[in-house]
Amino acid sequence: MELRPDDQAVVDLGGIRKEISIALVADVRVGDYVIVHVGHAIGTIDPEEAERTLALFAEMALLASPAGVSP
Numbered sequence: 001m002e003l004r005p006d007d008q009a010v011v012d013l014g015g016i017r018k019e020i021s022i023a024l025v026a027d028v029r030v031g032d033y034v035i036v037h038v039g040h041a042i043g044t045i046d047p048e049e050a051e052r053t054l055a056l057f058a059e060m061a062l063l064a065s066p067a068g069v070s071p
Helices: 047-064
Strands: 002-004 008-013 016-021 033-037 040-045
Touching: 008 033, 016 033, 016 040, 033 047, 040 047
Parallel strands: none
Antiparallel strands: 002 008, 008 016, 033 040
């Protein structure tokens, strides 16, 4: 995450960098994992839970791809 002025930040969403608002989440720091909904951080998540969630998303993407082959 890259913090910017006016409660803005740039986050990496699966390799895509996106500018979001962090106005709704207090004390966000570089390295934090945030839950993003329609361009706004709406909460933080601990690193272990974030890694588990990202692993599940990767598994779902693999299962959804043709013949179960990773893109």
